[in-house]
Amino acid sequence: MPDHNGRERIGVYPGTFDPITLGHIDIIRRGAKLVDRLIIGVTTNPSKNPMFTPDERIAMVKREIASQGIDNVDVIGFNALLMNFAEREGATVIVRGLRAVADFEYEYQMAGMNQQLNDRIETVFLMADVSLQPIASKLVKEIAMFGGEIEDFVTPTVREDVISRVDRIGRLGDY
Template identity: 80%
Template sequence: MAQRIGIYPGTFDPMTLGHADIIRRGSRLVDKLIIGVTTNPSKNPMFSTEERLAMVKREVESLRLGNVEVKGFNALLVKFAKREGATVLVRGLRAVADFEYEYQMAGMNQQLDDDIETVFLMADVSLQPIASKLVKEIALFGGSINQFVSQRVCEDVIARVDKIGRMGDY
């Protein structure tokens, strides 16, 4: 029987506890889960692609999941999936707004390659409000992000904020 390979794509800027939850749970659904770290032209990343790749690799190693690997890509998701032999796309959902966007993306991906299925995983209730964008905003305004990211990611974000400067009056 062929190995079932899944892809969990994202920018992971930065990687949150919500991402880690989806990785843990998604890894149970497939024989091999590839975390695809990508660029998104509509986002302004805090970390470079290389920095995000290193961050995600470090965080995934700490999860101690034997069937998960991390790869960078800069292509259409379905082309990356095909190149990796993946037939499953894993996507995390936090709220209705996520569903609308992800539903549209799943439909477009199906139009591009109907051999690839999209599987949606609901975020753990305690992790649903966490979004990388909000984590960055909180950090930039001097707030604590400890409850949203691992200790190492928190250190990475704080170091970056110290380098680029905080915003607002705090």
């Protein structure tokens, strides 16, 4: 689906993906239908207290995307301003997922700032599937750290990654 100038339409779906959840995979699957090539930009955000290193997250996302059979997706790590990364990759679209009103307020502000930085790149919001709306990586990690079950929120292989990491760093709580 090239643009009106015959160029490949490239989108970027940025995030920390720490860990990648079923909600992320849903947005990736749906976002990949909107563009010729979707780049999953795995970035760092120290304020999110990551459980996995950037390289581990990139490998995890690549593995999960391969297992889904989505063939127009690339996974690239970046540690730069999103709009600079998107421009470098030739993207014309930023894909973002929305779960709730709080997400919208934050994402709307970010889209406005990004438009100020580069008005040639559009932001497209995809609503989370109703069954996946409550899922957040931060909550998945918290549940796992307290010994709760996360199988409804991540794939079986990501569940094993998270449980293995929690076993290594230690659980929280006394139950």
